[in-house]
Amino acid sequence: MPLNKVIMLADCQSFYASVEKADHPEYRDLPLVVAGDPERRSGIILAACPLAKSFGVTTAERLGDSLAKCPNLVIIRPRMQLYIDISMRITNIYKSYTDLVEPYSIDEQFLDVTGSLHLYGSPEELAHHIQTRIQAELGIYTRFGIAENKMLAKMACDNYAKKNGSGIYILRKDRLEETLWTLPVAKMFMVGSRMTRHFNAMGLETIGKVAATPLEKLKLMMRRKFGKNSDINAELYSRIANGIDDSPVAPGTHEIAPKVIGHMMTLPRDYQRLEEIKVVLLELTELVCQRCRGKGYMGHVVSVGLMGANYDQPTGFSRQMKMDDPSNVTNTVYHAAVQLLLRHWDGYPVRKVGVSLSQFSEDGEYQLSLFDTKREKTMALEKATDALKQKYGDAIILRAASVTLAGQAQHRSEKIGGHYK
Incomplete structure (x- = not known):
């Protein structure tokens, strides 16, 4: 067939x-x-x-x-x-x-x-x-x-x-009974080791047993196991086991507009001085703003997060503030990020730093200001440096702060996703 x-x-x-x-x-x-x-x-x-x-x-x-x-x-x-x-x-x-x-x-x-x-x-x-x-x-x-x-x-x-x-x-969907349904439930898509144990405890050892369980009964079984908010998961597993999927193959399906653009990095050592932390904060802000400019967005809300190395006694903060106007200009966003740092840092050593922007608007439209006469030139300059970095790599242009001992931009430019290029 x-x-x-x-x-x-x-x-x-x-x-x-x-x-x-x-x-x-x-x-x-x-x-x-x-x-x-x-x-x-x-x-x-x-x-x-x-x-x-x-x-x-x-x-x-x-x-x-x-x-x-x-x-x-x-x-x-x-x-x-x-x-x-x-x-x-x-x-x-x-x-x-x-x-x-x-x-x-x-x-x-x-x-x-x-x-x-x-x-x-x-x-x-x-x-x-x-x-x-x-x-x-x-x-x-x-x-x-x-x-x-x-x-x-x-x-x-x-x-x-x-x-x-x-x-x-x-x-073939008309032959699932003799193929897919004979397999252990661990072989089902989206079923990991923990969920396998739960299914086995419910007596659903094979994919076929999940498929054969009426949906209302499966919902009831999962409510008893996980609580009242289990109906969606029950329906999901039932559809997977029965081979039901209406989603199309859609090019660009993962290119939806983001709600947040951010970057977080773990530092190679504890940063204890304010000036050291500000260097990394500037580098991360520049990276986030560069990504926003590449996508054509300006962010209204800037968020900053700091975390210490001791997870048993957590230190640090995660706070956000709304800027007067949306922006993707590095110095503007950095100024807001520093305000959050000065306001909320508890003074303890820092091992992880994160910066993000959210509440986006298109960067083609923005409010003109009588007091910021250099904005057009600044945006043009940053887009020019973005183009150079896109062509020659992020390390082609570095801020002076990044060549200090606290700077991480040079080292980070050698990696993608935490791994060397």
Whole structure:
């Protein structure tokens, strides 16, 4: 029976490790992991190739534990910019087959190929064609879960395509009873270890048992387990188990207007002096304002948060204030952030600092002021520096404060998402 729609979830196997092996052919037959700090032989495993996994190495475990299992492990420091670039190239390959491509993560993307399938044959043939092309062009092996909706495609990939020889699997909704419903409830999408224990305690050990439980009964069971506000979760799990998902593959679905733009960083040591904290506050404010300008927003409310290193005896604050006019000008927002710092800092050492802007308006319209005659020039200057940073990197222009011992901008510019580029 043909599928009503043909939705694919494409997943890159051990993505970071696969990128590194493609870039280092000499490591092709060696167990390889991408981890924090190869020089210190410390950190967390971000990705492990299949050969490393055969030794028992797992993602998110400590590097020291992995080395105990596999002493000859090849350790590569993450290169996040490279992974982002390769992910974008893979996205462009997908887009050559359909314009309905929705990124789910850096290594997973949904494709709706319903309208273009007639050009390529069966769903399996198209998946194999894309799989072969990505392998040939980039050296990355991809797996494809195929179904008539995104939820089933995701579970087809995770439970079947990742485990069979072809890396391709079609999960048909009219055959769930003999496929998906036979699996342990832990294999259901959005069910982690804790929820697995709860389902098992309720006697729902398989996905099929969740699917077969009438919705009203499942709501009652979950109310008894979790309280009265469980009806939405009960309906969600019932729909997942029954393979019901009406959401379309929507390009740009994750590009909705943000409610808050902020940045928080953990400092390499305790900052005890006001002037040190102000340096980091300025750097974070500049980063937040740069992101706002890039998206075309001005924020009306600035928020500042400080936290000490001792979680048993928490110190610090989290406060916000509304500025007279919305802004994305660094010095204007920084002035408000310093006011919050001076007003609320308790004087204890600081290990974490955060700054954010919210209550946005478009930056194309703003209130003119008789007293701020330099605003146009300041905004033009900041957009010019943004363009330079976009082209040459954030470290191309630094404030003088950032080259002091307290500054973190230079070090931060070498990383993406906390990992080295």
